[in-house]
Amino acid sequence: MNNTLLHSKENKFRKYPSKTDNRVRDNIIFPHISPKFSINIPSKVFTMGSCFARNIEDALDDYDINLPTKSFKVLEEESLTRPNGILNQYNPGTMYQNIMWALTGELPPIETLIATNTKGSYQDLLLACFSEDSLERALERRKEICTLYQDLFDSDCLVITLGLTECWFDTQTQCYLNMIRPIFLKQFPGRFKFMRLDVFDIMPLLESMIKNLTNRNNSLKIILTVSPVPLGVTFTTQDCVVSNSFSKSVLRVCAERICNTFDNVDYFPSYEMVTSAGPSGFIDDNIHVDDKLVRKITQYMIEEYVKLKVI
Numbered sequence: 001m002n003n004t005l006l007h008s009k010e011n012k013f014r015k016y017p018s019k020t021d022n023r024v025r026d027n028i029i030f031p032h033i034s035p036k037f038s039i040n041i042p043s044k045v046f047t048m049g050s051c052f053a054r055n056i057e058d059a060l061d062d063y064d065i066n067l068p069t070k071s072f073k074v075l076e077e078e079s080l081t082r083p084n085g086i087l088n089q090y091n092p093g094t095m096y097q098n099i100m101w102a103l104t105g106e107l108p109p110i111e112t113l114i115a116t117n118t119k120g121s122y123q124d125l126l127l128a129c130f131s132e133d134s135l136e137r138a139l140e141r142r143k144e145i146c147t148l149y150q151d152l153f154d155s156d157c158l159v160i161t162l163g164l165t166e167c168w169f170d171t172q173t174q175c176y177l178n179m180i181r182p183i184f185l186k187q188f189p190g191r192f193k194f195m196r197l198d199v200f201d202i203m204p205l206l207e208s209m210i211k212n213l214t215n216r217n218n219s220l221k222i223i224l225t226v227s228p229v230p231l232g233v234t235f236t237t238q239d240c241v242v243s244n245s246f247s248k249s250v251l252r253v254c255a256e257r258i259c260n261t262f263d264n265v266d267y268f269p270s271y272e273m274v275t276s277a278g279p280s281g282f283i284d285d286n287i288h289v290d291d292k293l294v295r296k297i298t299q300y301m302i303e304e305y306v307k308l309k310v311i
Helices: 003-010 051-060 092-104 135-154 182-187 199-216 240-261 270-276 291-305
Strands: 043-049 113-115 122-124 157-162 166-170 175-177 192-196 221-226 265-267
Touching (some): 043 092, 043 135, 051 157, 092 199
Parallel strands (some): 043 157, 221 265
Antiparallel strands (some): 113 122
16 A cells, blocks of 8 residues: 555544544644653743743743743833733744854844934834833843843753744844834835745744754754734735735744754644634634633643653
């Protein structure tokens, strides 16, 4: 028999689940997974990515797990909805940069701090929020974040949630950005370029990032996910729903290719689980995932990856 046909025949999960399938629980599809590795408890887990990474932190905090990013807190006036929300990284470019700066011990280019209309205040272009700070505080916070990323080098596991493919690129510093103030586009014509990253843009970033991380910490296990949180606003001429579908599809392809390339990287289908729930999986804004669902998904991840007794 053809090997492909044989593999399909032996795959008990080859058919898409009906509503009576054991993989469907509470109207959510929990795809069968076969983890490449296991995670011991207690352990140290570093989370990186979009706001869904913060959701995962909250759920993992119920267990005996050391979460460096969960412990990170900025000044109260700098907080978004969470004390560590300033850590959000939405696109693969900004994730790559943060890890490479941590590996080299370098700080980001100072030119990515731009003076605002408020006297003595600066906007950090690398943040995923609009925040005006003194130059001294902006530099101090960058050092704090760089120090935090050093925890990656003795972590047991890294959980990455890939968020978006739409981003801005600073042609002067060659840095990827999470967002841009419209006034800066007028103030610095031609400096900032909108990019809609595709597979051929993202793959080299992820490959280099993981190779360098693994060289530094050869015992690091990486769980790669695609954030189910949709694109809130698109800079294309498409309907945001259509643009979001492209974004998530590209990230999902990259995640699959990376997991097939590296033995220490595994894909966890949180994206598939949340989207299988439809609008009921989100809060009223239809963007952010319901916390109860996040906890069910994280519990499933714990059950599959953690082989020792959970405390």
